[in-house]
Amino acid sequence: MMTNSHHFDELCSKVRFCTRCPRMDESARVLSRAAGPLNAPIMFIGEAPGRLGADASEIPFHGDKAGHNFEDLLEFSGLDRSRIFVTNAALCNPKDIDGNNSTPTKVEIQNCSSYLREQIELVNPKIVVTLGAVALNAVAQIAPHGLDVSTGVRTSNNWNGRILxxxxxxxxxAMIHRSMANQRSDYQFVTEQLNRISAGRRRVTGHTRSKVAALAHALISAKGSVSYFALHKLVFLVEWQAWSTVGHSLTNAFFIRQKDGPYCTDLHLAKLRKALSALIVEGPSTHPILQLSQRGLFETAQQSTLPQEALDIVNRIVLSTNGLTDAELKTKVYMSTPMRSLLRAERTQLLNLYNAPISFETLQNKASAITT
Ligand code: SF4
Structure with a gap:
């Protein structure tokens, strides 16, 4: 039986002698083991090799400005080239009459489509990431998806038995339309999706610590219903308000910086379900909405573990965030001193603070309370 490696080597040979596109005669056929491991969980698909990049190096996305940017983005988001497979919708560099890079035509993409399909089938990645409109349109020839780049960017979509x-x-x-800062967040999103898939259905042990559970209970109860996304932000705002006004944390909740702002590790949904028996979770798994059952609304045991001082802060935050959409709440969180300080460090020192802990202690002295 032919192994994946043999099959791939055969495909590379086929591509090496391909003459389907007349204007690619002088270009390298960029498909080889340099694309990445054949069992990669993730495949990046670009448009076509660049004249100064892959056409010269024969390594996809390597050697020119786009290649440098791509490799910087991978490094920033913690993605290692040794774990990813990188290819292009057209495997050869299309040049215009002056010898400069040009966009592959629809016919050229169509000519190369069977090779792209074979690569996807062979590698069988769990996630396919398309880089640009040409690549996104190219995968639509393999299985339709109805997506476009401007509205579909940084979204996870079921496609052809995998995630697109x-x-x-x-x-x-493309940086004119999507800044480097935004692209960094895009790649962090990809890493997050990959980690999620790699974690699979790992059993979650433990439950939310009682003080964090009590705070979550108080917030959900006061709000009536709240998105899981918003709950993380509200707990963050309450804790920062406590630090900046009474000088200590209410719960010892631990926050890390993620793509969309602070994430409270204690609020892992499986743990929270265990801690709050009255919790009702509805809506899509990508955007769960939390409520308490009638029994839970009148349950005072968990609320009573919060002192009046804490309940006052909760009420202040609830009042100041009433009517805000999740996006507006996110903006409010980003305006808080800890987040502004962290974003400044990322910007000025070019640090990758993704998944870094967010500490209030270092900021306590210079804290100016958030406007609530
Ligand atoms: S772009 Fe694809 S189809 Fe066209 S010549 Fe190169 S390998 Fe063949």
Whole structure:
């Protein structure tokens, strides 16, 4: 029986002698083991090799400006080239009459489509990431998806038995439409999706610590219903308000910086379910909405573990955030001193603080309370 490696080597040979596109005669056929491991869980698909990049190096996305950007983005988000497979919708560099890079035509993409399909079938990645509109349209020829880059960027979509994430191309031209800062967040999103898939259905042990559970209970109860996304932000705002006004944390909740702001590790949904028996979770798994059952609304045992001082802060935060959408709440959180300080460090020192703990202690002295 032919192994994946043999099959791939055969495909590379086929591509090496391919003459389907006349204007690619002088270009390298960029498909080899340099694309990445054949069992990679994730496949990145670009448009076509660049003249100064893959056409010269024969390593996809390597050697030119787009390649440098791509490799920087991978490094920033903790993705290792040794774990990913990288290819292009057209495997050869299309040049215009002056010898400069050009966009592959629809016919050229169509010509190369069977090779792309074979690569996807062979590698069988759990996640396919398309870089730019040409790549996104190219995978639609393999299985339709109805997506476009501007509205579908940084979203996770079921496609062809796997997840499809459309991103912008990392070349300089695309940076006009999608800044490097936004592209960094896009790649962090990809890493997050990959980690989620790799974690699989790992059993979650433990439950939310009682003080954090009590705070979550108080917030859900006061709000009536709240998105899981918002709950993390509200707990963060309450804790920061406590630090900046009474000088100590209410619960010892632990926050880390994620793509969409602070994430409280104690609020892992499986743990929270165990801690709050009255918790009702509804809505799509990508955007769960939390409520308490009638029994839970009148349950005072968990609320009573919060002192009046804490309940006053909860009420202040609830009042100041009433009517805010999740996006507006996120903005409010980003305006808080800890987040502004962290974003400044990322910007000025070019640090990757993704998944870094968010500490209030270092900020306590210079705290100016958030506007509530
Ligand atoms: S772009 Fe694809 S189809 Fe066209 S010549 Fe190169 S390998 Fe063949």
């Amino acid at each position: 994430i459309p991103l912008y191309h990392p070349g300089s031209r």
